């Protein structure tokens with residue numbers, strides 16, 4: 001098909017406008033009409049990407065208590081709006097789209113405390129109170145049973161090699177600082193983190 005210069009500019013301009021509208025959230029429906037701006041009346045809440053130690057900033061759009069969109073935070077000094085493929089998929093931790101393009105809760109998201117007893121093969125649902133109390137009791141017992149005040153050469157070490165702690169990239173700097181302080185107070189030396197924070 002031959003296009004004059006004027007026709008080419010018209011087609012190109014229309015495509016650019018459609019792409020821009022789409023990127024702003026105006027999506028065409030199956031009926032050929034256009035849905036309203038999908039972030040309309042949403043509130044912006046900033047957070048940190050939970051996946052690695054780079055710590056990219058993300059904007060979460062929330063409407064009526066529901067997360068409806070996530071995207072890179074252009075004001076964040078680390079990523080300046082960009083996200084890698086993992087960070088770009090953050091939205092799907094909470095929600096997915098159904099076949100009609102509607103947002104629905106991600107059916108694979110774990111929303112309850114799951115516990116697998118020693119030697120058991122199945123997970124069971126437990127409540128938070130039971131889980132926290134059980135973890136606290138086991139930490140206390142393991143620390144009491146294995147705490148080493150002085151090593152074989154008579155040097156004071158105050159350490160507990162029987163517990164390992166793994167941090168979370170979901171935590172911010174301050175939370176990780178407290179997490180680390182708590183671990184050290186227990187005498188732990190086996191401390192690590194998926195992002196080495």
Ligand code: SF4
Nearest residue numbers: 049052055056084087
């Ligand atoms: S996973 Fe990607 S988006 Fe998330 S903090 Fe790391 S580099 Fe940034």
